[in-house]
Amino acid sequence: MPPHKSKHHTRHIKIVRKDPKGNPWVDYKDIDELRRMMTPNGKIYSRKRLGTNAVEQRRVSQAIKRARYMGLLPYTSGTL
Numbered sequence: 001m002p003p004h005k006s007k008h009h010t011r012h013i014k015i016v017r018k019d020p021k022g023n024p025w026v027d028y029k030d031i032d033e034l035r036r037m038m039t040p041n042g043k044i045y046s047r048k049r050l051g052t053n054a055v056e057q058r059r060v061s062q063a064i065k066r067a068r069y070m071g072l073l074p075y076t077s078g079t080l
Contacts, residue, residue, distance in 0.1 A: 015060065024059050026060050034073060
């Protein structure tokens, strides 16, 4: 029997960078990258969708929340 091939295979883009010590970090000022991590309505995508682990996902959400607070990203889809 041939191996099962997934029809919905998508490439994961590495969004989380590593510093020289190997710690994950996300730049809250990089708005284009952060928008890729959000739905059109402004919600943050899940770990499964982004391909991040738990620590990286916390950094992603923290960066998005910082960008929202500073006015770089909208809270809702009204201005996306």
